[in-house]
Amino acid sequence: MLRVLAVDDEKPLLEELLYLLRSDPRIRSAEGASDATEALRRITVALEAGPDGADGIDVVFLDIHMAGLTGLDIARLLAGFARPPLIVFVTAHEGFAVQAFDLKAVDYVLKPVRPQRLAEAVRRACAQLGQPGDVSPTAAGSAPAPLTAPAAHAGSGAPLLPRPAAPAAVADRAAEQIAVELGGVTRFVAIADIAYVEAQGDYARLHTDEGSHLVRIALSTLEERWAARGFVRIHRRHLVALARIDELRLEAGTTSVRVGSAELQVSRRHARELRDLLMRHATG
Template identity: 30%
Template sequence: MSSLKIAIIDDEPLARMRIKSLLAQASVANEVVGEFGEPVNGLSWLQQQDKAGASPDMLLLDIQMPGLDGMVLAARLRELQQPPVVAFVTAHAEHALRAFDLAAADYLTKPVRLERLNATLDRVLKLKAARAPEPADEVADGADVFIVQDRGRLERIALSQILYFKAEQKYVTLRTAEHSHVLADSLTELEGRVGERFIRVHRNALVSRQAMKALERRADDADGGETWAVQVTPTMEWLSVSRRQVTAVREAMAAQG
């Protein structure tokens, strides 16, 4: 039976004790591998575990703590190669929206109930399974997936369904033929994950090689330079192509036949 390795960061000793007691009764097998009352120490430990390739599966994280706010700590976790799935545990419900902006798996309010914790653990266990590497032949066929939140539920999206990723302010939009989803990942992180199946057409966009339909020169810009755009099928949207990427995009389209 699969189990979860869990870390806890909460400045209140009684709160940590309560969570550990509930975890001992949980329906999902788990092991507490790290417990910290000082958030700075907890972050340092997580960074060390990440470097060692031993990150926990999940982090139960308080928000209002002295020294380092839980929201700030969660944002810092994006710098890790294998960050744990975060579930906030707090007495302050007003932070829920911001928590989900940070791609938290859940938001538990104190006092935490066992059935609510069980639901969270089950969700994280499914996320862990989805993150597991696909067999080599399946990855070659584009079968790896992204997990996105859509109206309160988690949805699996195969890489082969994705038309493009586009950075917009603090977030990245994942676009399929039917829907758009917001991701907390950076475009650079996504570029490393999707590999050669996508091409960087602009500093703010990665496009599926298979989705590119047309490359078109547009009117010259204010500086007298060329501007280009690539059309994506089946949505027929146009995305800007930087001048230095025009040749690479043209070659990629030619290679697709």
């Protein structure tokens, strides 16, 4: 099984890449580095420890455009070592493929990363290291099978197709959901299932009981859209569904809330308003 390091200076994209890598059964461990300096430090430690060391790295999934040293610069530095880790470039730019393969890259994966494409890069890395690379399509992150049309009535020559929903019904359903994309697959998450939202730069991470989803929407936009649905701002980084707050804690002059297993800080400017809202909510 592979030990991998993913390097990307855009935190939301790094987290998505790590999510996909950790979902692959051929990956033993996947750690992240958000800049070239941190990446080189970790790789140096791994090389000094040797391939069987606790900090060993088999493959580096490397972005190209980063502040400071680029991914190509890192690959050139690693080429000087006797037994460097394999390199898979993960980038939004097509124009560096020739340079990447001149540096003996195992693969060149374009963003947005599709699970199937990343699974193929993992397979190639496994093959180069002499490890088993085959995995079931489901485990490798394949897209769900398409829905089939219902069976035809006996004696009918054509399958029955579902009747299109009325425009008002479609609009109502769209208002109750938010579209999220992961590796080129679009899913629809019910807003009622979202416990809280976390700001991550220009993105927002939606937290549900089943996991989290990244969307490219500013937290302030969601705050405005979802105010009527009971979402309240408690901090510059967090928007919370009022009905999902389990506890309000006041300790040493600070306020926090527990939402499921998460404890979130409440800023001073929002603390009083939140207490009032919770009291009103509790009394109906």
